Amino acid sequence: MSAFHLETGGLADGRQILYFNTTPGAGRASFADKRDLGDRVSAGEIRYDVLRDEWVAVSAGRSSRPLLPVACPLCPSGGDDLTEVPAPDYEVAVFENRFPSFGGFSEPGPLPPAAVAGMETAVPASGRCEVVVFSDDHDASLADLGPERVALIVRAQAQRTAALSARGDIAQVFPFENRGVEIGVTLHHPHGQIYGYPYVTPQTRRHLDANRRHRAATGRDLFDDILESERRGPRVIAENDHWTAFTPYAARWPFEVHVYPNARFADLTELPEEYIDAFAPLYLEVLKRCDNAYPGEQMPYMAGWHQAPVAEDRELGRLRLELVSIRRGAGKVKFLASSESVMGGWVHDLGPETAADMLKGAL
Amino acid sequence: MSAFHLETGGLADGRQILYFNTTPGAGRASFADKRDLGDRVSAGEIRYDVLRDEWVAVSAGRSSRPLLPVACPLCPSGGDDLTEVPAPDYEVAVFENRFPSFGGFSEPGPLPPAAVAGMETAVPASGRCEVVVFSDDHDASLADLGPERVALIVRAQAQRTAALSARGDIAQVFPFENRGVEIGVTLHHPHGQIYGYPYVTPQTRRHLDANRRHRAATGRDLFDDILESERRGPRVIAENDHWTAFTPYAARWPFEVHVYPNARFADLTELPEEYIDAFAPLYLEVLKRCDNAYPGEQMPYMAGWHQAPVAEDRELGRLRLELVSIRRGAGKVKFLASSESVMGGWVHDLGPETAADMLKGAL
Structure with a gap:
């Protein structure tokens, strides 16, 4: 029950995708992303709020992200339906967010300065934002997926925490799930996210x-x-x-x-x-x-x-x-x-x- | 322009109502509240969150408060329409919230302890919650009311800040306005609120x-x-x-x-x-x-x-x-x-x- 098999691939704009499989040799990473996505989107900067003593990400690129798109980008690709996941099926898939709040730069950036002087301080919003897809079944909910899948998801979150912690530009790793239109969820396919923040969060x-x-x-x-x-x-x-x-x-x-x-x-x-x-x-x-x-x-x-x-x-x-x-x-x-x-x-x-x-x- | 004339009255359950008038002798406080409101509702307690180092109000009584009620309780009373404001017209009216998060007790309570020991500490949620009605015109918006009215509202907020600061059980006074169904406003009549917190707020x-x-x-x-x-x-x-x-x-x-x-x-x-x-x-x-x-x-x-x-x-x-x-x-x-x-x-x-x-x- 404890093992998982990791396959690592890439998307058309250079982002990374990882498949967490319960069986070896699934070959999912061999499917290429056939889309033309153009240049990859990078996050902006983080600014220091002198009054609240916290960093705020400024990420104008995200305002163009889709609001409940017609075709689900988290479903497996198949035929002419090309999504964020090139494989025709999967168990748990993790990929870099196309519209990240943090990261997306070609090189990991530095952590923000420990001490800030002056009223206006900004550094690149380094870090990383990932999407964790819990199932290839669009209509499932995490609660329906069963204990083996939940355990695989936690193992994927643990592997990502280890990998992001080793980068050098991430101060805290936060795996989370938002669920429900009431809190603004735009994609109903069961999924979570991982934020690798370049700072330790205020909370x-x-x-x-x-x-x-x-x-x-x-x-x-x-x-x-x-x-x-x-x-x-x-x-x-x-x-x-x-x-x-x-x-x-x-x-x-x-x-x-x-x-x-x-x-x-x-x-x-x-x-x-x-x-x-x-x-x-x-x-x-x-x-x-x-x-x-x-x-x-x-x-x-x-x-x-x-x-x-x-x-x-x-x-x-x-x-x-x-x-x-x-x-x-x-x-x-x-x-x-x-x-x-x-x-x-x-x-x-x-x-x-x-x-x-x-x-x-x-x- | 700077003077205002304050009249102070009471509501059926013992809450206070204040009319801020630009002219003397309006006599608005002489109108009695003819409703049978039963006992007044008091707030509950505030509990100390040891992990976040902040106080949280626990106010189960508020869950019965109205969600967009049919009749507007902030309109003036008239004929058989008995509202929270007994007068038949008014400029700016301030009254204690019927479903308060803080206060409503017969006596002002003490401030919470400065140092907390142990995992579970609670004290009564003393303080005060007030409603500030900006106009007797149900369909107005603050932006339409003109500078004289805005100045009268600020003078009312200043008078309330002075009065609440003198009580001894309030650490911070916060006059505010929430506007728009998008943020959960349940009454569309133009109004704000004042919270007199028994603690200095985390922000x-x-x-x-x-x-x-x-x-x-x-x-x-x-x-x-x-x-x-x-x-x-x-x-x-x-x-x-x-x-x-x-x-x-x-x-x-x-x-x-x-x-x-x-x-x-x-x-x-x-x-x-x-x-x-x-x-x-x-x-x-x-x-x-x-x-x-x-x-x-x-x-x-x-x-x-x-x-x-x-x-x-x-x-x-x-x-x-x-x-x-x-x-x-x-x-x-x-x-x-x-x-x-x-x-x-x-x-x-x-x-x-x-x-x-x-x-x-x-x-």
Whole structure:
């Protein structure tokens, strides 16, 4: 169950495509991309926001990206239908995003400067944006794919984390899935993405700072203490020998599930095989509970792996998955307006225990 | 032009209502609220998020609030139509939100503790949430109301900032307007809100920290340096002797306009009368430019006054207004998905200079 077979190929504009196969010798990378794509699109720059102390990518090229295109670019190619995936079938495929927010340059760039002087500082938006296609079945959903496929996807995410971490221009790797038109998903074919950021993201910096303070004050790891506290509490959604899924005490989103491995790992590259195998059925259970919370309504969600940075403060980070949803009632979504979006002042409308009880009862 | 006449009354469930009038003796507060509203609704608690180092309000009562109700509760009362505003007409009315995220308790509560120990800490969500109705004309928009009304609204926001700052349970006052169904506005009658938070919001803390570091490193104020830099740059949208409106160098939202007074004030309570009078026509110009950016499409926006905290780090703060929009093209909005919402990794799709040029050309 643990092995995968990697084939690496290229697309017409020079982007890389990788096939993650459960069987050897599939030969998928041998199919050529017959499209005329013109020059490849590179990301723009990242600018330093002096007031918020964070980097912002400026990527004008992305505004031309397709909005629900007629033909699905993630389906396999076949006959005259030439897509982003040249092979006629596949299990899991990963390729560089054609309209990247980060990267796409011919050479990996440098990380942004650690200290910024002056009001206007910009460097090229180095890094990498990848698309991870979960299945060649356009109409599938991750929740339907079964544990073997989920495990293969996690192994692909782990391989990509290792590869992107080795490039030298990436500070943090974030594998994630956006699902649902309610959060702006433009392609319904089941897929996720991976962002290799050239900086440590603002949210992750906050988590690392909190752990630094907690360790100094208590001598204990903050994530250990959170997990221990939540495992004793009323908001555990699902668990097995290797993983615990819970709605956190101070949840911000109407539905929010954090999935922690029961031991501490920095990122997916450190995750043992048996943890990956144990993650798959547990995560499928979480997804099914989410989809059953409001009968007849798939839950829109954002789910991603929080990983330790590649280098800076790596020892303070901890691997876990967080899934959040804007669904706040039957047919209702929570909009993030001024308080949340502008000030960071969040209001939980349901109450974390109520939301957790709904998920616990939804199977 | 500078005077206003304040009348204070009450609603059926004990909430306060205030009328800001340009003429004395209007007698609006003498109209009684004839509805049977039952007990008043109080906010819940705020919980401390140990991982993000921020407070989250848990307010289960809000989930029953109306979603585009049939009768507008912000229109004046008349005949059998009993609304949140008992008077038969008004200029600007302010009342406590019936479904508050903060406050509504019989007594103002304490501020949250400065230091938190343990994984689960909660205190009552003290503070106050107010609704500011800009006009008794249901179909008006702030941009249509004219400079005298805009000045009266700012004077009302200043009076409320002073009153809420004096309560003792409020750390920061945030007057804001959400406009547009695209960002979830449920009442189309022109109105804004005021949140009196029991904590200094996460975003404001970041701004204060940035200014603290900047002052230590340079001896200068960060906001002064930003304003000076932007006034020399290519992204000024509108200006007069007292105010400068610009799209910032590292804008995060597709359209983003920051409106700074040309001198430093902590909050609206310090703003001189001539600044208020000069703000009104300039802000109306900004709003008209926004509405003209995509012909035939009102721009959805969030606009709010960033003010210094009531006490903590007050000397590091600075009054200015920020207006941001998710409009990213004709008929297109930007969704904040995993990178922005979860990691704080923002991507600007248009480019700040392009967006600024569109606003500069839109009148």
